[in-house]
Amino acid sequence: MNKEIIEHLFEFWKQIGDKGGFLKKEKGFNSTNPPENSWPSKVFNVDIENLDLKELEQKIHSKKLPNSVAVYEQESTGKILTSNGYSLTSTLKAMALITNGIIYNNINESDFLEVCSKYDAGLFAQVASDSFGYPVKTSTIIPLYNDSAFKLFLGKHQGSFPSCGIIYLDKKGNSGIHMIGTKAEYRGMGLGKKMTQLLVNEALKNQSKKVYLVASQAGERIYSKMGFETYGVLESYSLPMN
Structure with a gap:
């Protein structure tokens, strides 16, 4: 897989x-x-x-x-x-979850904002940039929210938007969850887990039998507890530039 x-x-x-x-x-x-x-x-x-x-x-x-x-x-x-x-x-x-119709009933959708405008796209880009430590451009996000294959969400917490996530429905009908991030000052509060659970629920709405993601070694431990299994790795190679 x-x-x-x-x-x-x-x-x-x-x-x-x-x-x-x-x-x-x-x-x-x-x-x-x-x-x-x-x-x-x-x-x-x-x-x-x-x-x-x-x-x-x-x-x-x-x-x-x-x-x-x-x-x-x-x-x-x-x-x-x-x-x-x-x-x-x-x-x-490289990780995958076989859904088996499992839904997270503890998730309140009012705790999340679905990206539906250019303003929301700008918020998403800022939260993602802050969370991952590399630039995410608003211009990259804007074309995605009008495409039915993509859904983008911001997590709410005490009047702020500290977390983000994307679900993508591929051409085979499988859903992948991507860009699950939380700003540094909000980590350890379970906000990333809540975002993941929301996105898995969205995968069920897509009628996907499998949910895919790629994760760091630290992330692997978290996702494993949620039932995701590891099937291999994605490798990235670079050239020396000096």
């Missing part, structure tokens, strides 16, 4: 890039390269057999492409990239 989960993520990035006008489809890969190296800046859908590694290297060094190549766990691809000067810079856990 690892490949299914990663292909869902790549479809998610591809749709965001297409709607934002920063998707590139080139021989051997796709890429998203939004303004100011903001989210999501990735090279993905790598077909190593048709990839011109020298051209890719040149475009990364000239900053025409982001310096982050995402591949699902595959020994041969990783070996080829590392033998050409790339370093493994991150691994994220």
Whole structure:
């Protein structure tokens, strides 16, 4: 299932890039390269057999492409990239939940704001930027909330919006939950868990039998307690730039 989960993520990035006008489809890969190296800046859908590694290297060094190549766990691809000067810079856990019709009855939808306007999109971009520590542009978020495949939410807490999350329904009918973040000063209060539960409930509304996500090692421990299982990893490789 690892490949299914990663292909869902790549479809998610591809749709965001297409709607934002920063998707590139080139021989051997796709890429998203939004303004100011903001989210999501990735090279993905790598077909190593048709990839011109020298051209890719040149475009990364000239900053025409982001310096982050995402591949699902595959020994041969990783070996080829590392033998050409790339370093493994991150691994994220590919996880899935079989829904079995489980719904979280403790979730009050009035504790969340669904993004439905340009103003809401700006709030979402700010909360996501603060939560993850990298820039998320309002211009990237605006095209998403009018697309029925995407739903974006902000979590409310004492008059503020400290948390965010996205659910994406892919073309196979599976739902993925993405960009679940909480501002640093609000962490440890269970707000990320509440957002995750809301998004799982939304997946049930989508009639999805599977819910996908990718998580850090710390996140894996949290999601495992909610019933998500780990099926593999997403690897990201980068080139030295000095």
